[in-house]
Amino acid sequence: MSGEVLMPRVGPASGRSIIGEVTESIHKFLMDRYELTEQTPRFEEDLKFVPKDREEVVYIYMYRVAQNPNLKNVKRYRQAPVFVKSDGETEGEVFFHRPPLLLDLFYMVMVHSKFRSDAERLLGWSMLTLNEATHLIYRPRRFQLPDGREVDSIGRPYDPMAAGDDDDLFMEKVSLALVDDLTIGDAINFFSIHEAPYRPFLTYRARVVMDGPLVEGSGGTTIRIPRLGRSEPADDSGKLESPSGRMMASRPKPSKKEAPGPKPSKLERIAEDEPESPTED
Numbered sequence: 001m002s003g004e005v006l007m008p009r010v011g012p013a014s015g016r017s018i019i020g021e022v023t024e025s026i027h028k029f030l031m032d033r034y035e036l037t038e039q040t041p042r043f044e045e046d047l048k049f050v051p052k053d054r055e056e057v058v059y060i061y062m063y064r065v066a067q068n069p070n071l072k073n074v075k076r077y078r079q080a081p082v083f084v085k086s087d088g089e090t091e092g093e094v095f096f097h098r099p100p101l102l103l104d105l106f107y108m109v110m111v112h113s114k115f116r117s118d119a120e121r122l123l124g125w126s127m128l129t130l131n132e133a134t135h136l137i138y139r140p141r142r143f144q145l146p147d148g149r150e151v152d153s154i155g156r157p158y159d160p161m162a163a164g165d166d167d168d169l170f171m172e173k174v175s176l177a178l179v180d181d182l183t184i185g186d187a188i189n190f191f192s193i194h195e196a197p198y199r200p201f202l203t204y205r206a207r208v209v210m211d212g213p214l215v216e217g218s219g220g221t222t223i224r225i226p227r228l229g230r231s232e233p234a235d236d237s238g239k240l241e242s243p244s245g246r247m248m249a250s251r252p253k254p255s256k257k258e259a260p261g262p263k264p265s266k267l268e269r270i271a272e273d274e275p276e277s278p279t280e281d
Helices: 018-033 116-131 184-193
Strands: 042-044 057-067 094-097 101-112 137-140 171-179 201-210 215-217
Touching: 018 042, 018 057, 018 101, 018 116, 018 137, 018 171, 018 201, 101 116, 116 171, 116 201
Parallel strands: 042 057
Antiparallel strands: 057 101, 094 215, 101 201, 137 171, 171 201
16 A cells, blocks of 8 residues: 555564673672682572571672663664674664663672671672672673564674674673662661661662664654744734733833943933934034
8 A cells, every 4th residue: 555654663672681680690790709618608689588507698689770860861763883784685774772771770788697707707708809890791782683683783693702802893881889878777777678687788889771672764863843833923902911811901011121231421312203413524
């Protein structure tokens, strides 16, 4: 049909799993680097869990998600940084997406041990270890095309272990920083809600980027703005109303305002019905 409108193909959201991947990365980062004792501590997310023996526990709990207020973007579609190389079938492919959502993930890291000194030792080790996680996640940025393919920014099949040696390859970086986000009173209320005993805690902030779905296009974007209407002159005939809707007898005259700056010297305004004086040679 000639009047049929072809809708562009829309792919799945590319960054829908990044939050869970960050939590798993923190767990794996600490587990792979533990070297204090022969027995690796248990990593737990349930704050109510208390071991009955001398098992040590590291609690990792995400308690808040917030949008990064420093890098907010306009939600207008723009060309996505995906450069699929032409191979005959995919020649001329252009993809658009909304600007990515920049988020701050806040985590609580707590420890438990039978003896307080062992818990403090484990807490100090966790702090120093996470201080090395400046690049918690560092890998090529993943994009999911409308046809289901997962590619990086230069159109290759997605490989998280690919080296970033290409200038056109966009990398995804998740940074982790120690922050002071909870007061003692807030932490006590937090533990009380979860019916968990109070434990020493650390708060960390992870900054992530969430990419939305890609939209297949064939060229540049077009922005349509409605034509500005022409303002009609005010009708002075009939009844007049103030901006508040109150009836007025006549339109108020504008108040006389003095020009800024010093007052002029030896200057007179010529009346409209007064002819100008001839100039003297």
